[in-house]
Amino acid sequence: MNRSRLSALTASALLVLGPALTLPVVGAGSAAAAPVSSAESAESVESVTPSAQLPRPTGPHAVGRSTLHLVDADRPDPWVPSAGPRQLMVSMYYPARPGTGGPTAPYMTAEEARHLLELRAPDSTVPPEVISGVRTWAHTDARPVHGRFPLVVLSPGFTFPRSTLTGLAEDIASRGYVVALVDHPYENAGTTLPDGQTLPCAICDEFSSIGGATVAGSRAKDVSFVLDRLTGRHPAWRYARVIDAQRIGMAGHSIGGNAAAATMAADPRVRAGANMDGTFFAPVPATGLDGRPFLMFGAKGRALDGTWDQAWADLDGWKRWLTVAGADHGSFTDVPFLARLAGIPDAEPLPYERSLALTRAYVTAFFDLHLKGIPQPLLDGPSPANPEVTVRLP
Helix, strand or coil, X not given: CCHHHHHHHHHHHCCCCCCCCCCCCCCCCCCCCCCCCHHHHHHHHHCCCCCCECCCCCCCCEEEXXXXXXXXXXXXXXXXXXXXEEEEEEEEEEEECCCCCCCECCCCCHHHHHHHHXXXXXXXXCCHHHHHCCECCCEECCCECCCCEEEEEEECCCECCHHHHHHHHHHHHHCCCEEEEEECCCCECEEECCCCCXXXXXXXXXXXXXXXXXXXXXXXHHHHHHHHHHHCCCCCCCCHHHEEEEEEEEEEECHHXXXXXXXXXXXXXXXXXXXXXXXXXXXXXXXXXXXXXXXXXXXXXXXXXXXXXXXXXXXXXXXXXXXXXCCCHHHHCCHHHHHHHCCCCCCCCCCHHHHHHHHHHHHHHHHHHHHCCCCCHHHHCCCXXXXXXXXECC
């Protein structure tokens, strides 16, 4: 691993590749997903050698996935204006009918994996197919179950593709939500478009000069556009009818978590938000978020991050500050799993399976409480089953 490059990225963007782990391969199972674009077809061709599988989703529903390519004709790309209108890739996860659909959805394209390894693990000799071949649980071309479900938007950390939140996205969908997992092109290692072109990271070395607040604000615009295209009169997704537009939440990792707060500050449609270990470069407004609930969920180092203290003081609705002992910055994502596949030694004591289980449990509990109205004692204090988690109350 190129430690100097990793350190530079960490200092400028508060990003850590994350720990590796010893993880047994999980056996195959069945689930389900929706019609796909040509981008998804390209992914299916490229992800050819499964090497390991993400942990099984814990909810009662099978999971479907479809992929959307959205183009905002009214907004030039903020980072590469010469590229034309802002383009976004969005993975839609949803509760699906068991036994419907085709193969399991690919984790990422081989080109996305190659770009990720080159950026975050340049000394790794692992072929990109080891990363792109990770097996998921959602199936393509599945039919959704009947009903309408809350929508949760997920935004990944800076430099990381949307696929690094797949383990969380699949689980939330299995528990009765539609999930829109958004890629923000030119902000991550690589984003593959439907035509097969993979857009590289244009600002990965410029985070400090651009500023995290600017990135978070741009992402807020991305997310509002996604909401327009999912809940408007002519939605871009064929199964948009299953979305309950009155129950929308957002969560994100790192800068994506800051973007959740920035989006809520700009867009009243988002009723609840969660920041997973992200610095509040764009601060919570001094006037709060109109009483809407917010979850701060991070590693112990966040106690030294003054932006979290300020956000805690400014949040004016239901709020919790959860601290996970043994976690690092990547522990709230699939990054520890990918690090192990890339041959990067374990650096933290919290294994991936455990960190993912905790992330799934607490993030979904938050949305169950605020988007479904289901009481969640888990969020009201310490849990003997989860001694790693400290709960700070108002």
